[in-house]
Structure formats: C-alpha cells, structure tokens
Amino acid sequence: MNILKNLIIVFLIFIGGCSTTSHSSIKGSGKTENPPIANYTPLIIAHRGASDLEPEHTxxxxxxxxxDKTDFIEIDLRQTKDGELVAIHDKDVERTTNGKGKVQDLTLSQLKKLNAGKDQKIMTIEEIIKEFGLSTNYYIETREDNNGNLVMEQKLIDILNKYKLITKHKVVLQSFSEKSLKKLHSINKNIPLMRLLGDEEVESLTSDTLKNIKKYAYAVGPNAKLVDESFVKKVHAANLKIHVFFDAENERKLTKEMLGLKVDGLFTNNPFYTLDELKQQKTG
Structure with a gap:
C-alpha cells in the first residue's frame, strides 16, 4: 500500500487549518474521474483491528x-465512570467481555478485571498509543455519552498532542455526531475529520448537506450496502472522500464491488483479505 501517498493527501487537505481545500489543489484540476486501477490506492482501515480474526479492540x-499491513487501526472510544477513554464499541460490556454493565457506569479498574477474549483486557486509548506509537496510523471514533453529552473531545486531543500524533499526521477522527466533530474542529482545525452517516442520512443525502459537511470534514462514511456509482459521484463532486463501512455479514459480498467503484477507503474486519482483493483487481 502506498501509505505515504494517502497520508500526504490528508495532510495537504488540512494544512494551514483549511479543511475546505478542494481536490483541485491536490490533483491539478477539479475533475473527479476515476484513476487508473494501477494507481488506485484506497485507505485500508482495520475495523476494531483485525476483528474477524482476533477479539476486537485488543x-x-x-x-x-x-x-497484515493495514493503513490505519480503527478505535471506538467511550468514557468510563472515572473519566478514562477506553476502546470499546458498545454502550455495555456484555457482547465483548465476560462482564455486565454500561461502560460509563463502570470505572477503569472494574473494566480491567474483565476478559475481552483470549485473556485480553480492555485498553485505554493512551495504552494503545503507547503500545504502537508511530508504527501505525490511528482512525478514532468519538461519540456522545449515553445522555447525549460531549465528554471526550478535549481529553482526546490532549492525548493525541502528548504523543505528537497530530503534528506527525498519524490520526483521523470520525463520528456519527456532527456536534462532536464540530467541537473537535473548533479545538484544532488541522485534524482530518470523517463524518459517519447513518442509513437514513445516506438515503436522504443532498448536495447542500455535503456542502455543510465539507465545512468541517474531508470525508464521509456510509454503509457500503447503500453505496452505488451515483452516490460515489455525488460525494466526489462535493470534493469529499468516501470511506465505506460494512455490516459484518455482507463485507465479503460487497468488498469487490466497493473496490470496483474506487471508493477512497474501506473499513475492514480482515485487512489481509481486503488487500488481497485489491491486489487481484490490479492484476486482473
């Protein structure tokens, strides 16, 4: 994968705090034609890690x-009762651990006693960064708490600054919450942001909505099952990138189709499989 090329693209979009820079400043024109397949290098984003093969977020x-040479590892964040940011997707711990209860009602100490699979522990975002440092790139999802409050944005940026991940261009932040992304953008306009889209948002997406998203984000993230050629063209016409995610049951069915549409990034539960599919398309 041409990781450096993709990271340079992200950097150029956001350098100088300008998240509204058009693709013309990168490619030399405002055109949105699909590139030749040999030059097609989408971002491969490991969804909760290689979660099809190992316990997620471990x-x-x-x-x-x-x-397996993913471009980014993806991390969902929630805040604990005592204010720590931990890597876990669900509101509660039942699906992914041997415990019970909501994450925001449990302390980090309580969470650390749980088995997240194969004797793995729930990790804080800082522990993950300490473990992997600058050896990888981080695609981190923020969210509102269970009561709709913003609780993690400043804390997260402080951690990212501490380890120089923003200045080293090692991180992209994403959220379904426009409120969260706008808060992040107000704190630091140089961070690449991606607006995740719910199914109903994809189905009703307008050019005006995309223009508003472009004010603070450089990409959108729809469910692949709702993406077709016309949708990709609409997003690219708004000078936004498109990073698709999959329902677990249809990832393999849709991966080849998304690569054929030349989406700009794919969240995958198995980076090795996705990279192999990409290689096959390039070699015919």
Whole structure:
C-alpha cells in the first residue's frame, strides 16, 4: 500500500487549518474521474483491528492488523465512570467481555478485571498509543455519552498532542455526531475529520448537506450496502472522500464491488483479505 501517498493527501487537505481545500489543489484540476486501477490506492482501515480474526479492540487484534499491513487501526472510544477513554464499541460490556454493565457506569479498574477474549483486557486509548506509537496510523471514533453529552473531545486531543500524533499526521477522527466533530474542529482545525452517516442520512443525502459537511470534514462514511456509482459521484463532486463501512455479514459480498467503484477507503474486519482483493483487481 502506498501509505505515504494517502497520508500526504490528508495532510495537504488540512494544512494551514483549511479543511475546505478542494481536490483541485491536490490533483491539478477539479475533475473527479476515476484513476487508473494501477494507481488506485484506497485507505485500508482495520475495523476494531483485525476483528474477524482476533477479539476486537485488543492488542492481539491490532497487532494482527498491523502485521497484515493495514493503513490505519480503527478505535471506538467511550468514557468510563472515572473519566478514562477506553476502546470499546458498545454502550455495555456484555457482547465483548465476560462482564455486565454500561461502560460509563463502570470505572477503569472494574473494566480491567474483565476478559475481552483470549485473556485480553480492555485498553485505554493512551495504552494503545503507547503500545504502537508511530508504527501505525490511528482512525478514532468519538461519540456522545449515553445522555447525549460531549465528554471526550478535549481529553482526546490532549492525548493525541502528548504523543505528537497530530503534528506527525498519524490520526483521523470520525463520528456519527456532527456536534462532536464540530467541537473537535473548533479545538484544532488541522485534524482530518470523517463524518459517519447513518442509513437514513445516506438515503436522504443532498448536495447542500455535503456542502455543510465539507465545512468541517474531508470525508464521509456510509454503509457500503447503500453505496452505488451515483452516490460515489455525488460525494466526489462535493470534493469529499468516501470511506465505506460494512455490516459484518455482507463485507465479503460487497468488498469487490466497493473496490470496483474506487471508493477512497474501506473499513475492514480482515485487512489481509481486503488487500488481497485489491491486489487481484490490479492484476486482473
């Protein structure tokens, strides 16, 4: 993967705090034609790590993803009762651990006693960064708490600054919450942001909506099952990138189709599989 090329593109879009820079400043024109397949290098983003192969959001999952040459490891964040930012997707711990209860009602100490699979522990974002440092890139999802409050944005940026991940262009932040992304953008306009889209938002997406998103983000993230050629063209016409995610049951069915549409990035539960599919398309 041409990781450096993709990171340079992200950097150029956001350098100088200008998240509204058009693709013409990168490619030399405002055109949005699909590139030749040989030059097609979408971002491969390991969804909760290589979560199809190892317990999600664990050291094992992230190590496998990095070994399989993913461009980014993806991390969902929630805040604990005592204000720590931990890597876990669900509101509660039942699906991914042997415990019970909502994450925001449990302390970090309580969460650390749980088994997240294969004797792995729930990790804080800082522990993940300490583990992998600058050896990988981070695609981090923020969210509102269970009561709709913003609780993590400043804390997260402070951690990212502490480890120089922003100045080293090692991080992209994403959220379904426009409120969260706008807060992040107000704190630091140089961070690449991606606006995740709910299914209903994809189905009702307008050019005006995309223009508003472009004011603070450089990409949108729809469910791949709702993406077709016309949708890709609409997003690219707004000078936004498109990074698709999959429902677990249809990832393999849709990966080849998304690569054929030349989306700009794919969240995958198995980076090795996705990279192999990309290689096959390039070699015919």
């Amino acid at each position: 050291v094992l999952s992230y190590k496998r993803a990095i070994k």
